[in-house]
Amino acid sequence: xxxxxxxxxxxxxxxxxxxxxxxxxxxxxxxxxxxxxxxxxxxxxxxxxxxxxxxxxxxxxxxxxxxxxxxxxxxxxxxxxxxxxxxxxxxxxxxxxxxxxxxxxxxxxxxxxxxxxxxxxxxxxxxxxxxxxxxxxxxxxxxxxxxxxxxxxxxxxxxxxxxxxxxxxxxxxxxxxxxxxxxxxxxxxxxxxxxxxxxxxxxxxxxxxxxxxxxxxxxxxxxxxxxxxxxxxxxxxxxxxxxxxxxxxxxxxxxxxxxxxxxxxxxxxxxxxxxxxxxxxxxxxxxxxxxxxxxxxxxxxxxxxxxxxxxxxxxxxxxxxxxxxxxxxxxxxxxxxxxxxxxxxxxxxxxxxxxxxxxxxxxxxxxxxxxxxxxxxxxxxxxxxxxxxxxxxxxxxxxxxxxxxxxxxxxxxxxxxxxxxxxxxxxxxxxxxxxxxxxxxxxxxxxxxxxxxxxxxxxxxxxxxxxxxxxxxxxxxxxxxxxxxxxxxxxxxxxxxxxxxxxxxxxxxxxxxxxxxxxxxxxxxxxxxxxxxxxxxxxxxxxxxxxxxxxxxxx
Amino acid sequence: xxxxxxxxxxxxxxxxxxxxxxxxxxxxxxxxxxxxxxxxxxxxxxxxxxxxxxxxxxxxxxxxxxxxxxxxxxxxxxxxxx
Numbered sequence: 249x250x251x252x253x254x255x256x257x258x259x260x261x262x263x264x265x266x267x268x269x270x271x272x273x274x275x276x277x278x279x280x281x282x283x284x285x286x287x288x289x290x291x292x293x294x295x296x297x298x299x300x301x302x303x304x305x306x307x308x309x310x311x312x313x314x315x316x317x318x319x320x321x322x323x324x325x326x327x328x329x330x331x332x333x334x335x336x337x338x339x340x341x342x343x344x345x346x347x348x349x350x351x352x353x354x355x356x357x358x359x360x361x362x363x364x365x366x367x368x369x370x371x372x373x374x375x376x377x378x379x380x381x382x383x384x385x386x387x388x389x390x391x392x393x394x395x396x397x398x399x400x401x402x403x404x405x406x407x408x409x410x411x412x413x414x415x416x417x418x419x420x421x422x423x424x425x426x427x428x429x430x431x432x433x434x435x436x437x438x439x440x441x442x443x444x445x446x447x448x449x450x451x452x453x454x455x456x457x458x459x460x461x462x463x464x465x466x467x468x469x470x471x472x473x474x475x476x477x478x479x480x481x482x483x484x485x486x487x488x489x490x491x492x493x494x495x496x497x498x499x500x501x502x503x504x505x506x507x508x509x510x511x512x513x514x515x516x517x518x519x520x521x522x523x524x525x526x527x528x529x530x531x532x533x534x535x536x537x538x539x540x541x542x543x544x545x546x547x548x549x550x551x552x553x554x555x556x557x558x559x560x561x562x563x564x565x566x567x568x569x570x571x572x573x574x575x576x577x578x579x580x581x582x583x584x585x586x587x588x589x590x591x592x593x594x595x596x597x598x599x600x601x602x603x604x605x606x607x608x609x610x611x612x613x614x615x616x617x618x619x620x621x622x623x624x625x626x627x628x629x630x631x632x633x634x635x636x637x638x639x640x641x642x643x644x645x646x647x648x649x650x651x652x653x654x655x656x657x658x659x660x661x662x663x664x665x666x667x668x669x670x671x672x673x674x675x676x677x678x679x680x681x682x683x684x685x686x687x688x689x690x691x692x693x694x695x696x697x698x699x700x701x702x703x704x705x706x707x708x709x710x711x712x713x714x715x716x717x718x719x720x721x722x723x724x725x726x727x728x729x730x731x732x733x734x735x736x737x738x739x740x741x742x743x744x745x746x747x748x749x750x751x752x753x754x755x756x757x758x759x760x761x762x763x764x765x766x767x768x769x770x771x772x773x774x775x776x777x778x779x780x781x782x783x784x785x786x787x788x789x790x791x792x793x794x795x796x797x798x799x800x801x802x803x
Numbered sequence: 804x805x806x807x808x809x810x811x812x813x814x815x816x817x818x819x820x821x822x823x824x825x826x827x828x829x830x831x832x833x834x835x836x837x838x839x840x841x842x843x844x845x846x847x848x849x850x851x852x853x854x855x856x857x858x859x860x861x862x863x864x865x866x867x868x869x870x871x872x873x874x875x876x877x878x879x880x881x882x883x884x885x
Contacts, residue, residue, distance in 0.1 A: 369821055370828075374869040376817075394869060550863035 253384055254283035254412040257345065260388045261289060263421065266316050268292060268307065268670055270300040274320025275360060276347030279412035281318075292670065292699060295691040297324050299663040301331025302689065305340050306667030309650045310625060310675075312463070314341040314395045315667065321347045322360030325406070326367065330657055332402050333371040337654025338484060339461055341400035343391045344372075350410035351379060365406050373401030378408070381416045389421055399548045400461055434562055434569070441519075441543045441560045442576035448517035450585045451477040454500065456529075457484025457653065458522020458546060459566055460646045464488070467570035468521060475580050477519070478589055480508040482529050483634075484653040485522065487643035492620065497589065501529040502788050503635040506797065507593035509788065513538070513795035514588070519573075520544045521566055525555035526654070531794040545569045596786065601640070603755050608633065608708050611758060611776055612640030615678065618762060624676040625650065625668050629661035629685035632714035635784040637680050659688030662705060666692055669701045676766075679705040683733060684713045690741065696771040697746035704765045705747075705773045707738050710780045718783050722800055732780075742773035749773030805834060806858040810849040812871040814840060818847060821868050826851070829861040846872075 251259065257280055261269065268290045273281040284291050294300040297319040304315030315335075319328050325346040335342045349358040354377075365377045374394050378384050384407070391403040445451060453475075459468055465488050472479050472495055479489045480500040489496055497508040504512075512518065518540050523529060530536040533556050544551070544558040545566055552561040562569040600609040615626075626641055627650040628634045634651055643649040650668055652660040665679035686707045696703050717731040742749035748768055752758035758776055765772040787798045812818050819838075826833060835852040862876045 365817060366820070369817060370824060376815075548867070550860065550867055552863075554860060 249418040250415050251418050252279065252283065252412065253381060253407070253414050253416050254279040256384055256416045256418060257388065257407070257412065258283045258287045258289065259418065260385060261316065262287070264389075264392045265313070269316040269318055270294060270304040270307070270667065271318030272297045272300055272320070272324060274324045274347065276321040276349060276409040277318060277324075277412070279409055280345070280347065280407075291318075292666075292695065294663065294695045296689070297327035298331055298659070299666075299689055299692040299695060301328040301342070301344065302334065302657075302660050302663035303667035303670070303692070304342055305331060305335050305660075306627060306650055306664030307671040308335075308340050308342055308667075309664070310647055310668040310671035312647065313671075314343055314392055317342060317344045319344070319346050320360065321349055321364070322362045324360075325362055325364040329367060329371070330655075332368055332404065334652050334655040334657045334660060335402040336371045336373070338457060338652065339400050340402065341395035342402035343395050344402060344404040346404060346406045347412070348377065348406045348408040351408045352410065354408065364404065368404050371402075372404050375404035375406070377406040378411055381411055381414050384411055384416050385419055399458075434564065434572075437560050437562055438572055438576060441562065441573060444517055444541050444543065444560065445475065445519065445573075445577045446580070448477075448580060449582065450515050451475065451517040451519065451580060451582065452511050452515040453477050453479045453519045453521065454482065454512065454523055455479060455485040455488045455521050456482045456523025459485055459488040460522075462522065462547065462566040463646070464521065464566035464570055465646050467567050467574065471519075471570055471574045471577070474574055475577050476582065477580060478511055478586070480504070480512060482523050482526070482653075483638050483651060486638060486649045487646045490644040491642040492644055497593075499638050501526075501794065502531065502790070503639060503784055503786065504788070504794065505593070505639065506596045506786055507589050509786070509794045509797075510592040511589050513793065515540050518542045521570060522546060524551050527555070527790075530556060531788050531792050531796075535793040545573070600782070606753060606755050606758055606776060606778055607782055608636035608778055609640050610755060611706070611708070612636055614755070614758065614762065616640075616642045618766070619676065619678065620644070622676060623674065624648065624678060625672065627651070627661050627665035627668055627677060627679045629681035630656045630658045631682045631685060632710075632718065632784050633680050633682040633685070633708045635715070636708070639784070658685040661685060662689050663692045663695075665703050665705070666696050666699065666701060669696075669703055670699065677701075677703050679703055681705070681707050682714055683707055683709040683711065683736065683738070686738070687736065691745070693742060693747050693771055693773070694745040701771060702769050703771045704762075705771060707773060707775045708778055709738065709775050710778050710782065711735065712780050715784070717780070721783070722787075722798060723789070738773055738775040742771070745771075747771035747773060749775065751775040751777060753777045806853050806856045806876055808849075808851045808853070808858055808862060808865070809875045810851065810865060810871055811873045812847050812849070812868070814845055814847045815870045818870050821870070822849060822851070822865060825864045825868070826853070826861055829858075829864070831855060831858060831861055
């Protein structure tokens with residue numbers, strides 16, 4: 249059967265189970281958009297290609313399925329670069345389809361010709377330019393397979409418009425032989441790991457984003473319950489182990505809780521499930537390891553010994569390796585260890601949650617009161633808002649806390665929230681941003697209105713780029729260089745997009761605003777005005793050991 | 804002391820930049836690079852000698868590249884990554 253290349257692309261998308269794509273048309277994807285016109289696929293037309301790829305990312309993180317993004321050549325393609333980098337650093341499965349100039353115009357600096365494959369080599373799991381019609385189908389199918397296989401990631405397929413317009417012979421997919429992975433003999437490591445854990449006096453389990461990709465929440469819970477050890481989470485791992493559980497110590501790292509960081513710092517055994525030991529997690533890597541024995545479980549062999557030297561690496565899918573490990577460990581007698589941890593926990597300042605003034609920590613606890621036990625997905629932006637959310641929201645399920653962890657992409661939140669809502673319409677989606685990040689991609693509120701998505705979008709407005717300002721306050725002698733922002737009317741902006749919104753300056757006003765937002769049947773922005781001087785604490789200085797907390801009052 | 808990496812890969816147009824980028828990201832400098840194709844030109848073999856002997860992580864990262872089938876480093880062969 250002969251089809252146009254564009255029709256074949258659509259047919260592959262349908263074959264792969266794609267129902268929603270996020271994109272923006274342009275000169276070199278007109279044939280593809282022509283084929284999409286009457287296809288049983290929903291194309292979400294965003295305001296900007298960056299919005300499209302972040303939305304596809306939010307869709308993928310929420311559903312676990314591959315997100316699909318379409319952009320034209322040249323600026324369309326370069327506009328998705330930040331989104332690819334965001335997905336790459338957080339291991340999110342995406343397929344990005346970019347249009348390219350006709351094959352005969354390649355390499356001639358044609359109008360809107362950019363070597364997007366060259367540009368995106370370092371930020372994609374794989375990328376490829378399709379030069380021949382016969383390569384189109386196998387390349388697209390390979391892209392979907394690669395995006396999900398092993399450690400997930402984004403794949404870019406660059407398709408010249410002449411290939412989209414030309415004819416291809418439709419071939420049904422061949423039954424794929426699952427690639428047999430060479431399995432390492434891990435029996436010896438398993439035995440040693442089990443002995444180490446069973447003899448531990450101060451054990452801690454650290455859960456990262458890899459546990460979400462492996463859907464290993466049950467295995468994490470089984471291991472934690474069986475051993476009784478405390479569980480800390482990286483930013484990307486929040487929700488794998490329920491944040492409200494008694495064994496959960498919450499966030500660890502630069503803005504980790506005192507109990508969490510102290511436990512990691514003083515642990516004799518650290519069991520790490522799916523984390524790459526980012527420097528935001530470890531602080532000073534040399535002192536992070538100290539005298540503890542690290543048991544690292546990861547699907548990606550290149551993560552072993554990449555950032556910290558691991559005594560006992562277990563490479564493989566976490567579901568398998570954790571199950572094997574759990575079967576070999578027993579309940580630990582660690583009562584004195586838990587007493588120490590609780591004592592550390594009691595030293596953390598909770599005054600910002602009192603409710604005598606509107607603060608971000610209070611706001612997060614109010615969100616917990618409103619949404620705990622419901623199917624709510626929190627999508628945060630980057631900066632202070634992200635860290636306050638990570639510290640204080642109680643995330644009890646995986647795929648219910650979306651954030652740009654590795655790349656730290658400001659502007660990620662709103663379009664990702666849009667994608668999350670489309671992936672799971674029955675869930676409530678709450679977007680949390682700062683005033684700076686909201687303004688970067690805020691026009692996607694218009695997309696949310698067009699799509700009829702009743703998001704709740706909370707803008708924590710401190711009239712500044714808060715996290716940079718915080719560093720300037722603590723480390724740069726209060727020289728607030730280019731971080732203080734002028735006022736912006738978020739409510740008027742929301743209304744101009746067809747959404748609604750209110751401003752809250754007190755706790756009572758916030759409660760009323762949230763009640764109003766929950767009843768709204770369209771996107772609703774709550775501008776929560778907080779003090780510019782509010783800091784995210786606890787905080788560890790960059791490069792310091794993770795239990796060496798900054799005391800802003802001393803600076 | 805210097806390491807030699809032997810990379811076997813599909814003959815794709817972006818293979819060389821991918822390999823060189825991985826090495827550069829790891830701070831490794833290339834002393835010598837020799838390349839040959841299979842008879843049908845579908846496969847490439849790169850023999851890369853580095854100025855330094857610390858290519859283990861680079862070897863793991865190269866093995867993750869989709870087009871690369873195997874990477875050997877002196878004594879060991881890096882299995883294809885998952």
